[in-house]
Amino acid sequence: MNNSTCKLAAAVFTLSTLSLAMVPQSAKAHGYMVVPQDYANSCKEGTTTDPTLCTETIGNQRNQIVQGEAAGNHKHVVPQNLCSANMGGEYSALDIPSSNRYATTLTPDTDGYIEISYMTTADHKTWYTDIFVTRDGFNPDTDALTWADLERVEAIDWHGKFMSGSDTIGTAGIKKYKVKWPEAKTGKRILYQVWQRTNPYHMEHEVLGKPVQNVWDSNEAFYSCANINIVSDGTPPDDSQWKSNEKFAPETPHLKIGDIVTARIMVDGTTRVEIDLDINANNIEQKVWKHELATKVNAHKPTEDLLEVGVLNSETDEVTLSANHELNRIFFTNEGFSHLIHVTQADQTEFEFTWNGLQDVYDKKPGESINIPLDLVITEGNDVSYTYIATLIETVQRNGQPVVIEGTVGDLQSFKIDKTGEYSVNVVIKDENEVTESRYFSFNVKESTNPEPGNTSVTWNNQSGVPVMVALQHGIWGEWLSAGATLNLSSDAELFNRPGWEVKEGDELNLGALVNGVEYVSCGKVTFSGDIMLNISKNSCSVN
Template sequence: MLRTRLLPLVAVVSATIPQLAFAHGYMDYPPARQEICDSDGGYWESTDGSTIPNAACRAAFKESGWYPFVQKPEFAKLVSDFTNQAAVEAGVPDGALCSAGDPKKAGIDIPSSEWQATPIDPSLNGKLTLLYRASTPHNPSFWKFYLSNAAYNSATDALKWSDLDLIAEFGNVPVVVINEKKYYQMTITLPTDRTGNAVLYSRWQRDDPAGEGFYNCSDVSFGGDIVVPTWQSLGAAVKATDNANSGDTVWFRVFDGSGTETVFEKLAIDVTNQDEAVWAAQLADIINNGSTGVRLGKLSQDGLVSWDNADLYGNLVYVKDQSATFQLDIKREVLNNAPVLNVPLTVNVESGQSTQIAVSATDADNDALTFSASQGTVTVTGNDATIGYIAPATTTDLNDTITVTVTDGTASSQAVISVNVKGSGGTGGETNWDANSTYLAGDKVTHFGVTYTAQWWNKGEEPGTSSAWVADKGAGDQAWSKDIAYSSGDTVVYETKTYKAKWWTKGDLPKNGGPWTEVK
């Protein structure tokens, strides 16, 4: 199984770094084994390593736990006699070279055919530019790089010093800054006649009394007898932390080297597929059947990629474009929150007077709000509103209500304001009827010269046309009412004029003629 880690194609800036007390770092390109395992992740989500995508990293986890991964810049050994190769080999013994002789990191030494190897580009004629991540830079120091010989097999053998050939040495190397990170950068020459897999072994040795040195194993592939597959891995397709719930949407995107999106697939999650194993398999089916340059699953010896339901976290993302990257996101369902309305419970106002009632609302989603009211005029400023209300003219106290509504366009809230109208305290005698006034049972008004008595609470109901009013009967002619039946010869007053019924009638306006004739 091969893993591609491309050298960053960015401007490199030299930097002068002050001397520090401690040095730490690791091989970033080609990536050291512990860097690959840490980058792939999955080691926090299970105790048996089942969530780790790479089989070699799983084996390392079972042997040493997560310690080698989180300690990736500290694969170090103190050898005070560091210029003595025999002393170095005693401190970092055979079979423990990749762990820098640390028993707590021994999982990195385990032989496996699954260690992800970085392909060597044959067109560069053996030239390989190394990037060593300088977590804490330090000079003076020196470097030695070794390559395992052709007889060594990383799938079956733990690395020994006798398996290595020294291919490059450097003294102090200046620090460079790439994407705001500090690196040591060196170019070495590899043999051009090699085929198959090999281990590039790096030693970064501090020149100080303690003799701290850093030792890393990077797996590489020269091709040749080992067929380099068309597909290149970008890492685990899904992780144990990729939790999706009903209503969410899974986004899967692939970008080329310039950042242009080349693949974008969405998968809706509901109660039938919210289990990760289910939706991940559905996503793989969509990608594997709909995209030519991307596959999700495991790579077989014959170069085919297929999804393995039995090993969810061992499935990887494979691409044909070595510069490609991918992104899997779970977009949570966006739930709209109804606005919260704030209004006064009660308002007091004098009969016939106006008042301004302040209301407000809040919206957790910061949506634009619209206010309305069942009465009055509404003036809105942002999330605040003012309701202009005019109380009805009344001689007695009464209660009115205003229903206020606020909406964000999707959800709305309502509240009721109770308005206490203080009556004017008049005698309750006759007044001219007013369409804008409120009347209670027993109130009397005059309308077109006729006195009417209110039968119940009413407003805007015209005397002589509504059963809410009954005309008072006097000694002479009575006021016409639509609710009274009249016989031939009855006389009534309507709009200051007197009319006489010609036959039985009820509800017919006298001024319209018909059963009525005006008495001159």
């Protein structure tokens, strides 16, 4: 993805967004559920393919099903349309109940716990994750979700820490946590999760009470709906020949006669075997083609001693194919084995592409720009014309809009980069037959030299009578300063040298302070040069 007085809510929101620049990260804000797979993520991953249930925006923004001013009052900001967080517009597709949505099969472990995997594309200081399940009698295929349909499973209190467990440093990536599952809640249901970032003035929680009082972050909350199937324990015995297993063919693609469904058997993420099934009028129903494909997988001679699809008898350690495709799992005799289902559409020829010459890191001189060539190459495909749309975003968004380049593969264009930071580029290529492939690329732009510290210094003089937090600008915060105290920082101080926000001699800054943790007071634009004195009162700031 790619600062004047205001109330705390706005100040905290800006703080939460901009302060991400203080920590090096490798992903966009903010998160989505991987296991079980939530609705938006299933749109991106292609496991839900019904076009009425997904849009390109939902897939690309799967980590931003969010309400910015939730502050713990979720029923107020999301009174209805829970799965879209009441965001409206294209996101309303997330609120449509349908049997065509992907459902993750989960089996509680021997202690009755299920494990949730959540991808934080940007980690945040967190108050809680609140996990709910739908009531008995609720049908995810036909019923629109309301708060009255939800029963709390567990509220996990993170006590203002990052979900990575740290007090100070957030780390993007998958976070895993277990919850005790209610024994009676089996079958198909919706698991609903609320991820609430922390601030002292959030609404009290029904179970956890008041939030932690000394940690400031944001009012934001993120929401996830995931269809789940809870089945009984089929864990292999300790001496079992089966070393790993997973739900067989969890994908629910929309198929047409003439399509080809392929089971790809992979070892450590690399495809080793492909087993195809032609789709015709007799097997186009999901329950039929999944059973036929499982039968072909079990009969495939090269892998018959390595895997089996079906239901495990934990007493005999035998796997038997079930007529109910929802119950079948694929069992492997080795760790590192997995599978996925791929669909080749009728008259579709796949292609592959790469970005030729892309580097992981680029050096940029201070004050200059660099051009990064967008050299796209079709590595496998037909001799036809290919068009592309490439969208560049700054991993830590500060301001501005994504940069979009459109063109034809073979016509060389470039991205002009004038800021340091981590960047991601989503490239979507389409051929003459409307066959589409997409990939994400990333790179980092760093300053090639580090300027020597100058003689500039800034002094904050707290005349407000209450504690203040010094600020480089609205959202980039420094130390707390008690009433009547002063703080002098030279240009080599950490506040002026945070990655991505380095300040140079002669820069114009919007210096200020957060008074009593409630109101931001701006000192206006100040040229970063010489000795600067800021006199902070409760409602104003003067510059000497």
